[in-house]
Amino acid sequence: MSEQIFIQGPMGQLEIFVDYPQGEVKGFAVVCHPHPLQGGNPQHKVPTLLAQMFLERGCIVYRPSFRGSGQSDGLHDEGYGETDDILEAIKQIRSKHISLPFYAGGFSFGAHVMAKSYNALPDEIKPKQLILCGLPTATVAGLRHYVTPAIKGDILFIHGEADEVTLLSDLIEWARPQRHLLTILPGANHFFTGYLKQLRVAISRFLVA
Numbered sequence: 001m002s003e004q005i006f007i008q009g010p011m012g013q014l015e016i017f018v019d020y021p022q023g024e025v026k027g028f029a030v031v032c033h034p035h036p037l038q039g040g041n042p043q044h045k046v047p048t049l050l051a052q053m054f055l056e057r058g059c060i061v062y063r064p065s066f067r068g069s070g071q072s073d074g075l076h077d078e079g080y081g082e083t084d085d086i087l088e089a090i091k092q093i094r095s096k097h098i099s100l101p102f103y104a105g106g107f108s109f110g111a112h113v114m115a116k117s118y119n120a121l122p123d124e125i126k127p128k129q130l131i132l133c134g135l136p137t138a139t140v141a142g143l144r145h146y147v148t149p150a151i152k153g154d155i156l157f158i159h160g161e162a163d164e165v166t167l168l169s170d171l172i173e174w175a176r177p178q179r180h181l182l183t184i185l186p187g188a189n190h191f192f193t194g195y196l197k198q199l200r201v202a203i204s205r206f207l208v209a
Helices: 045-056 080-096 109-120 168-178 196-208
Strands: 003-009 012-019 027-032 059-064 102-107 129-133 155-160 182-185
Touching (some): 003 080, 012 080, 027 045, 027 080, 045 102, 059 080, 080 102, 129 196, 155 168, 168 182, 182 196
Parallel strands (some): 027 059, 102 129, 129 155, 155 182
């Protein structure tokens, strides 16, 4: 059962769900959920899987609710204000675990916010490893155009070949100048339906590094 805590963010309170590992604490992780206006929340299956993977490796895992969702104050801000919120959350969480390694992950809209947050963090406090699933890098049909910053580091990009929301071709176009390594799940849709086992394998191999 997750613990529910609240911190003070730029627009008021931010709701965060916290999970503690069994045994020795070896790190901490922040995981961002998909688009709140499309039903995304911290309990979605992909952020839940990310949280489980970090927990199994001894991390305390923090899953914030984006502004305007759950019990977080404010209104949805298309990733701009949300990035400010996550940066503030990381600052406050990091102050509790100053000596522990930091990991991070996100799915879909949450991957976009985490990529922007990662880009804004000074190098010395960037996450040791970052996992971005279904990262939007261009126009998402029916929603908006995403501008994703160029980022570098120890990053796992996982994408469904048949992703109908955040197109694989857009991710490849974005990744090409940076020569990123991409992990593609053939046949998988945006929500990795039926592919959670493969998602787990890909993440396990990455986190061993």
